[in-house]
């Protein structure tokens with residue numbers, strides 16, 4: 604079966620770079636949503652804990668339950684609980700949903716500083732705070748998210764200014780102990796000094812951050828995908844391989860078929876247009892459960908940097924990684 608290896612040294616290297624920015628491991632919240640960007644939520648939680656990380660961010664309650672024991676603090680980005688919980692904090696994404704949270708729930712208020720996706724606007728903020736108080740929710744933090752932190756534009760700056768305005772509204776209304784956080788990976792790298800309480804880092808800890816604003820060479824990709832040989836054959840010049848016969852061999856060759864296909868997360872747009880890190884060429888269309896390469900190796904390293912595969916799939920590393928199915932075995936090395 605195809606399998607994934609996770610390079611712990613690279614993971615720790617990436618956390619070192621972030622810790623250098625935050626000056627404290629306690630300010631780092633690792634983003635483990637969507638099976639830890641396809642890396643395996645339990646595997647990454649284990650490594651993060653070993654490194655000394657105490658905080659994590661997930662998408663939903665089932666993910667939070669899976670990793671609760673590894674951390675002191677878990678933030679759920681989008682789910683409303685039935686009962687309040689000690690370690691788990693929940694995000695308020697919409698002023699009209701405040702009523703749905705059970706009394707005493709620890710909540711964090713998402714502020715819409717310009718992305719216009721989730722959160723309450725600055726205008727709604729006083730009413731939202733009133734509703735939180737009336738509902739007896741425990742407001743622990745206010746946070747926001749940038750829409751273009753990885754791009755060299757003014758957007759990051761004016762969103763920061765809007766978040767500063769939100770902080771001032773909270774302080775003026777007497778919310779002195781509310782924590783603040785606004786930075787994802789790209790935003791964390793843009794700050795020379797993180798004076799907020801926490802950063803929420805995803806793609807950088809997995810080593811696949813890309814940006815036109817700052818150097819990302821020091822980050823090292825954590826995940827490699829390996830596939831195993833199903834079969835091998837000799838084909839002669841002029842024969843064609845796979846569905847539709849779109850790939851014609853231009854010389855007599857030995858080719859093999861490997862157990863990684865589009866159902867496993869191999870983007871079909873890579874068909875006939877991808878070469879592995881070791882130079883083996885993908886031949887023809889990717890099938891559901893397998894794909895053919897110009898190789899006789901028993902095992903193929905399909906990719907060790909999702910950013911490169913992403914180019915051939917006309918997408919970005921986030922999608923390549925989160926497409927990898929849960930059932931693929933993950934090994935920490």
Ligand SMILES: *Cc1c(COP(=O)(O)O)cnc(C)c1O
Pocket residue numbers: 634636680748786787788789803804805806807
């Ligand atoms: C996914 C997500 C992050 C992490 O973003 P990266 O670009 O992977 O660092 C941070 N904050 C929120 C709200 C998110 O949804």
